[in-house]
Amino acid sequence: MILTIFGYPKTGKTLLFNLLTRKKEKVDKFSAASTEFHKAVVEVPDPRLQQLADHFKTPPVYAKIEFLDAGAISLGEVKNSTFIDLLRRADGLVHLVRAFSDEEIVHAPGTVDPARDIAAMEDELKTTDFLTIEKRLERLAVDVKKMKVKELQEELELLLKLKTFLEAARPLREYPFTEKEEVLVRGFKFLSAKPLLNLVNADENSIQACAALAAPAGQGKCTALFAGKIETELLELAAEERPAFQEEYGLSGYRYIRDEFIKTSYALMDLISFFTVGEDETKAWTLEKGSSAFDASGKIHSDIQKGFIRAEVISWRDFLDCDGFARAKEKGLLRLEGKEYVIRDGEIVHFRFNT
Ligand SMILES: Nc1nc2c(ncn2[C@@H]2O[C@H](COP(=O)(O)OP(=O)(O)O)[C@@H](O)[C@H]2O)c(=O)[nH]1
Ligand SMILES: [Mg+2]
Numbered sequence: 001m002i003l004t005i006f007g008y009p010k011t012g013k014t015l016l017f018n019l020l021t022r023k024k025e026k027v028d029k030f031s032a033a034s035t036e037f038h039k040a041v042v043e044v045p046d047p048r049l050q051q052l053a054d055h056f057k058t059p060p061v062y063a064k065i066e067f068l069d070a071g072a073i074s075l076g077e078v079k080n081s082t083f084i085d086l087l088r089r090a091d092g093l094v095h096l097v098r099a100f101s102d103e104e105i106v107h108a109p110g111t112v113d114p115a116r117d118i119a120a121m122e123d124e125l126k127t128t129d130f131l132t133i134e135k136r137l138e139r140l141a142v143d144v145k146k147m148k149v150k151e152l153q154e155e156l157e158l159l160l161k162l163k164t165f166l167e168a169a170r171p172l173r174e175y176p177f178t179e180k181e182e183v184l185v186r187g188f189k190f191l192s193a194k195p196l197l198n199l200v201n202a203d204e205n206s207i208q209a210c211a212a213l214a215a216p217a218g219q220g221k222c223t224a225l226f227a228g229k230i231e232t233e234l235l236e237l238a239a240e241e242r243p244a245f246q247e248e249y250g251l252s253g254y255r256y257i258r259d260e261f262i263k264t265s266y267a268l269m270d271l272i273s274f275f276t277v278g279e280d281e282t283k284a285w286t287l288e289k290g291s292s293a294f295d296a297s298g299k300i301h302s303d304i305q306k307g308f309i310r311a312e313v314i315s316w317r318d319f320l321d322c323d324g325f326a327r328a329k330e331k332g333l334l335r336l337e338g339k340e341y342v343i344r345d346g347e348i349v350h351f352r353f354n355t
Pocket of ligand 2: 013015071
């Protein structure tokens, strides 16, 4: 899974990237906009997996997220950005929004106004998609006349609908795509269709006022607070010293993004984890909520999916409470499920398949 961190210059993108990836890329007040970007792969922490690995005495293999720090995007320039491919590639977008004040750090729009910037960036994503659609429609208008192909006609009709949707100022993530439509537009990698996390980077003076902006995940969007600089400083202290300093900053209830981020993004993107256990590894897999056992088997290997017979399923908690499969089976907690079974978060799944 790929998450791309993007935003206007000097909003704290690299600061966040460093926090999440434990890297030390340069965080800089004055550097000119550069064309470089950063990339790191991190493991998704999951204490459940560690407990299972302890039980099986096999190494835990965590799910992974790739973070891209897309570098600065000038105001109004998403559509022309050299980094646009990093946005297109992402499964989810993280928009860093400035809410801290620092007179030495120039903020492109002039004043600090996170609500305005959240709306402006959403507009930029929509505009970018709109231009993509317009360009494709021009081409399609010609091709449809020439070729009379059913697929082209369907694409044309769908794109016209999406264009109307965008004209009504709605992002494409709110469009109710049918499965067939989703396949039709997949190649466009529309930006306003991607899950979006607005991360409001506040300081001790602005964080209270920003609280009203926070919004839990809904319709593929969410807004969370981040006290980037303070969090970075606090994390340099010993854990037991942090609460006192937090209080001093008026951030007693503050939840560290470094710890919360993955939970937040899993909720945003509607993802769950399931586990496979075996002789050589104990492994966590990422899955879209609502996926079937058959979908899950395909994550592991196309051969397993092809030969799918049944899935043996048990929740990780039941498994550990029973101290293994034998007692779990006796108690009827190990279930045999078919292709259509919807996998739930934290289940151990063992696939039976024909080779
Ligand atoms: N005062 C303050 N400065 C911050 C905060 N977050 C980032 N900065 C500063 O903003 C500058 C740019 O940060 P950076 O992460 O490099 O921004 P990027 O251009 O978005 O990658 C650096 O000097 C940071 O120390 C914050 O919460 N408060
Ligand atoms: Mg940067």
